[in-house]
Amino acid sequence: MKALSVKNLKKIYPNGLAALKGIDLDVEQGDFFALLGQNGAGKSTTISIICSLINKTSGSVSVFGYDTDRDLAHAKSLIGIVPQEINFNSFEKISQILINQAGYYGIPKHIAATRMEKYLNEMGLWEMRDQPAIRLSGGMKRRLMIARSLMNEPKLLILDEPTAGVDIELRHHLWRFLKKLNESGTTIILTTHYLEEAEHLCKHVAIIDHGEIIEHANMKELINRLHVQTMILDIARPLTIEPKLDEFVWRLQDASSIEVEIHRQQSLNDLFNKLSAQKIEISSMRNKTNRLEELFLHLITENKNQAPRS
Amino acid sequence: MITRTGVYPNFIALYTLTRKEMSRFLRIWTQTLLPPAITMSLYFLIFGKFIGSQINKIDGFAYIQYIVPGLVMMSTMTSAYANTASSFFLTKFNKSIEELLVSPMPNILILIGFMMGGILRGIMVGFIVLIISYLFTHVPIAHPLIVILMAVLSAMVFSLGGLINAIYAKRFDDISFIPTFVLTPLTYLGGVFYSIDQLPPVWRTVSMLNPVLNMVDTFRFGILGVSDLNPWYGFGLVSLFFIVLFTWARILLDRGTGVKV
Numbered sequence A: 001m002k003a004l005s006v007k008n009l010k011k012i013y014p015n016g017l018a019a020l021k022g023i024d025l026d027v028e029q030g031d032f033f034a035l036l037g038q039n040g041a042g043k044s045t046t047i048s049i050i051c052s053l054i055n056k057t058s059g060s061v062s063v064f065g066y067d068t069d070r071d072l073a074h075a076k077s078l079i080g081i082v083p084q085e086i087n088f089n090s091f092e093k094i095s096q097i098l099i100n101q102a103g104y105y106g107i108p109k110h111i112a113a114t115r116m117e118k119y120l121n122e123m124g125l126w127e128m129r130d131q132p133a134i135r136l137s138g139g140m141k142r143r144l145m146i147a148r149s150l151m152n153e154p155k156l157l158i159l160d161e162p163t164a165g166v167d168i169e170l171r172h173h174l175w176r177f178l179k180k181l182n183e184s185g186t187t188i189i190l191t192t193h194y195l196e197e198a199e200h201l202c203k204h205v206a207i208i209d210h211g212e213i214i215e216h217a218n219m220k221e222l223i224n225r226l227h228v229q230t231m232i233l234d235i236a237r238p239l240t241i242e243p244k245l246d247e248f249v250w251r252l253q254d255a256s257s258i259e260v261e262i263h264r265q266q267s268l269n270d271l272f273n274k275l276s277a278q279k280i281e282i283s284s285m286r287n288k289t290n291r292l293e294e295l296f297l298h299l300i301t302e303n304k305n306q307a308p309r310s
Numbered sequence B: 001m002i003t004r005t006g007v008y009p010n011f012i013a014l015y016t017l018t019r020k021e022m023s024r025f026l027r028i029w030t031q032t033l034l035p036p037a038i039t040m041s042l043y044f045l046i047f048g049k050f051i052g053s054q055i056n057k058i059d060g061f062a063y064i065q066y067i068v069p070g071l072v073m074m075s076t077m078t079s080a081y082a083n084t085a086s087s088f089f090l091t092k093f094n095k096s097i098e099e100l101l102v103s104p105m106p107n108i109l110i111l112i113g114f115m116m117g118g119i120l121r122g123i124m125v126g127f128i129v130l131i132i133s134y135l136f137t138h139v140p141i142a143h144p145l146i147v148i149l150m151a152v153l154s155a156m157v158f159s160l161g162g163l164i165n166a167i168y169a170k171r172f173d174d175i176s177f178i179p180t181f182v183l184t185p186l187t188y189l190g191g192v193f194y195s196i197d198q199l200p201p202v203w204r205t206v207s208m209l210n211p212v213l214n215m216v217d218t219f220r221f222g223i224l225g226v227s228d229l230n231p232w233y234g235f236g237l238v239s240l241f242f243i244v245l246f247t248w249a250r251i252l253l254d255r256g257t258g259v260k261v
Helices: A043-050 A072-077 A094-104 A109-122 A138-149 A168-183 A195-201 A219-224 A268-277 A291-304 B007-027 B034-054 B063-093 B097-101 B107-133 B144-168 B174-188 B201-207 B211-224 B231-255
Strands: A002-012 A018-028 A032-036 A058-063 A079-082 A156-160 A187-191 A204-209 A212-218 A228-235 A249-254 A257-263 A282-287
Touching (some): A002 A187, A018 A187, A043 A058, A043 A156, A043 A187, A058 A072, A094 B007, A094 B097, A109 A138, A138 A156, A138 A168, A168 A195, A195 A291, A212 A219, A228 A291, B034 B063, B063 B144, B063 B211, B107 B144, B107 B231, B144 B211
Parallel strands (some): A032 A204, A156 A187
Antiparallel strands (some): A002 A058, A204 A212, A228 A257, A249 A257
16 A cells, blocks of 8 residues: 555745646655655655645645545544654643644543653653753754654654754664664655665655656665765775776775775675785775765756756 | 544544643733733723713713723723734744644634634633722623623634734734724724714714624623614624634635745
């Protein structure tokens, strides 16, 4: 079953800006889906239309088979949203924000209270439940919005850049939490600027550029399409002579690290064998940039070079 | 896929919004309940006691008694208006309106929830002012049912007015424009302080179209048992205003005016 089906979705803002030019998007139930794109590409507009925060110009959206034009209440009851910007009343108590949100979804208070305890504990905010939200730090506010989005135990959770401005430890905690949530059956759609995050978490990906979907694929297949990866090799002992790596495109970054381009048909074993033969010991290896990031930039540039835009 | 929609979930949603609205104005009671109590006490003291003692009886009642229904109604109307106008605008301003928009709560219940907040504050303030009036004079409650019905109906109309104002408002200043330039003149020319029998015939006819006059006059009939106009005409006109404003607000929310692009 499709958790989300978007057909020919268009949005033209009152100022004439065509933010979405007829996109199609399908997300299967149980998927962990990344919606990627540059600033202003149309990600947040898409999400806002799905969640009824923005009116669409034309097209259709259905959530688990419920069309948002005909069965809006049913569709909404299955969605949880974590928006990019803070959108709660900062003067309200944390507990009240969550209980009220559950109430708007028609959830009785005793059930809401149990869920509130569960998700505030999960987000490390239980001790602060009686504090007004204004006392929270930026990262805590983001966690509060995640807890709030779970109060209706959504079947489809949409997160619009949930880890923006969040420290590394918390980001990893959120990743673990979202993975667990997805494994328990919740379909998750994520937009992020951290492509490492998308690669780490998501099974499928769509890339949106200037209001058009330019790629919609399985994450692994997409990564495999990458023709060239640039690797940085750290050398255990500084080089005294230049290595001989004829089949590879390479350059020395400094005396203790080499940057090597590895094409898809080339093997890392060949590279290591050559280095070993020259008694060059590698202490560590890493991608110069995230693989998805390389691919993303490649696709965006390719799209930019195509037909002129209206 | 099983979803949580229907009558009971909708009732919980409406109850949640109403309770939230009520706790908001109770939490800031020094800004919402206390000021009208103080202002109206001054009205009773200055217009009722000091100046009123120099004025002849109107319809058989002392001037201070005559102005009680008008002042109670004036406080009810302005409080109901102010509640929805400021609450909805702030909800829009801090984007917490999105908490409602993403939920399955139907627009009509969002409308009624905000309106309930305005009604509750309006009625509470009206009741406080009525109690205060007994410190200065005594008024009979001639027709209690009419008093309650007209107070609630007027609070409904003004809550909707405040809501519509807040939907259109782009800046905080915009929510004080209508009260200053429309409501205050309508209220002061709405027979709070005088009987329209004292007006020339032309102005008397024009005044009959003023909904505030009809609210005050019908409310006065409920409290004192005297009125310048037919109370049923008052109920009819105010009900008509309610239907028009309710429909207008409903259309605006369905279109997403002021909250969605």
